[in-house]
Amino acid sequence: MKVLLVEDDENIVETISMALRMRWPEAKLVATHLGERGVELAGDEVPDVVVLDLGLPDLNGFEVLKRIRSFSSVPIIILTVKSEEADIVKGLEWGADDYMVKPFRQLELLARLKTLTRRQSPPGSVAPLACGPLRFDPATRELLYSNKEVSITATEGHILQHLMRNAGHVVTHASLAEAVWGEVYDGAINSLRVHIRRLREKLEQNPNRPVLIRTKAGVGYFLAVPDQR
Ligand code: CA
Secondary structure, three states: OEEEEEOOOHHHHHHHHHHHHHHOOOOEEEEEOOHHHHHHHHHHOOOOEEEEEOEOOOOEHHHHHHHHHOOOOOOEEEEEOOOOHHHHHHHHHOOOOEEEEOOOOHHHHHHHHHHHHOOOOOOOOOOOEEEOOEEEEOOOOEEEEOOEEEOOOHHHHHHHHHHHHOOOOOEEHHHHHHHHHOOOOOOHHHHHHHHHHHHHHHHOOOOOOOOOEEEEOOOEEEEOOHHHO
16 A cells, blocks of 8 residues: 655654554555655556645646646545635546545544545445436446446545435435545535535536435435435
């Protein structure tokens, strides 16, 4: 397991390095404070996951993201000090799989890294899921909506999988966060909201008035089965 960290804040590099040594010793850390170098290492080192700071001394983190995505589908988690949703949404649009707002808890980052590097089950071992117009194969992350292929991130796949398994029933924020990241953290509800919004933009005709992925205010979300729509 190899983690590539592109981050110019030495304290954060040290924190993540220590967290990995203590809690995930089989993960090897490769770190750089430069975006250019980060792009090279993403190619040369073939990491299993990339942690990418958006504010770097040489290149804008979005540019680094775009360049890595031009040749690699490695899971990428962006780190940002700005909690503005616009930034996060742009990162996810440009191909990041998840994000964390600094300051973050070590355990939270580790949980997210583990989610993104979780081995996909071998094809055939998990039955594909179906609900109304949706067909989703968790093993290959292939999603069909009315027979059209929709590209989703690893995190969106975990969310959708949990919603589909519980189709027609409300899934609480806590149970969804646990299904996706293994634990429930401060900020998990906000993260879910952002990922759900991205999913709606991909699946709903009008993301502001969703008919498929519905909100149960104050409780969680549910996937409407056809007769609920
Ligand atoms: Ca920075």
